[in-house]
Amino acid sequence: MTAVQDHSPTLAVPADWAGAAPAPMGVDQAFNGYVAGTVVHTLDRLGVWERLAADPLLDLRVLAAELGPAVRERVLRELVRAAATCGWLRLQDTDKVLLTTAGQEIIRMRGYFTWGVGGYDEVFTQAHRIVTGEAAFGTDVLRDEAMVALGSGQNDRAFMAGVLDEVLADVDFSVLADLGSGISARVSRVVADRPGTRGLGLDISGPATELGRRTIAEAGLADRVEAVRADVLDVCHRDALRDRLGEVDTVMSFFLLHDLLADPETRPHTFTRLREAFPAARTFVLADTVLRPDSADATSLPVFSLGYELAHALMGVPLHTKETYEELFAAAGLVPRRVVPFGTPHSWLYVLEAH
Ligand SMILES: C[S@@+](CC[C@H](N)C(=O)[O-])C[C@H]1O[C@@H](n2cnc3c(N)ncnc32)[C@H](O)[C@@H]1O
Structure with a gap:
């Protein structure tokens, strides 16, 4: 989807970010x-x-049998027919369906739907109650954290892993921490690819951490990667985890920073506090989705951006421009070595050196 570029003052924005x-x-x-x-x-x-x-050729009778004895085959067939109406499948005969080229693209990008429909469905359908003040996000209205983390993980595998691997090829690390690690798929993959390294995935969500432990066990990495439930902003955890955080030489974080920067009071110091929590870390590999420039006048929309912007507005989490991130990095003495587009529209990956 996006090509890797070196840091330069005039970074080209990938064409598909306009949508x-x-x-x-x-x-x-x-x-x-x-x-x-x-x-x-x-x-x-x-x-x-x-x-x-x-x-790409699926037998519906085999599928129905595998979905279990209570399967409602007629409903399943109607769902498949809806996907065929959208052009993602072609009905071959009574029982067979064939994946189309458009369907291949849906498979590649299905993480967006896991994130949006699976993760934020309740937030969107209860938006009117959030607007009137009848309900608040976090107490009356919740997102499905496991689905949010799973969708991010699906997208990572499908179209972001290659960019990150290329960028990490230049980064020397032995102990890596991933902040907001979701299902710990990234930290597991990166550590598995680099013999002798270890990893720590920190995530605030219980369900995501549980999925993370499963990911790590399935990858056979239980002796090298650990998923820990922790609030990255909570300095108390720094004490509880002091020894493990003290060993970390490289910190990565993907699609979490806007949450860490939500409070305007603590925002100016967030990256400085992060550096203090990881005293041995010299490299920070950080990626996030920024506010679309000129979004008010856009005559086209890319995937994801509208959902991302609205979901965060409903949750009361402000989003920031690329320039704001760069000012905050600079204030914490984090100097960009590389900046590359990171797959999802308006998302940038920074390799920063701690000065
Ligand atoms: C959009 S998901 C991204 C997951 C993963 N980094 C990825 O890119 O696939 C953001 C993750 O950050 C976690 N998170 C949010 N606030 C956090 C905090 N204060 N401390 C730790 N994790 C947090 C969420 O539970 C969620 O798993």
């Missing part, structure tokens, strides 16, 4: 997009995309 969905958006596109998103997510939860990725 192809028209704005203004027609009623038919808006309504069908909503329904189509739920179809993508449902087929993912049923494991249908995973099967089609392995073999």
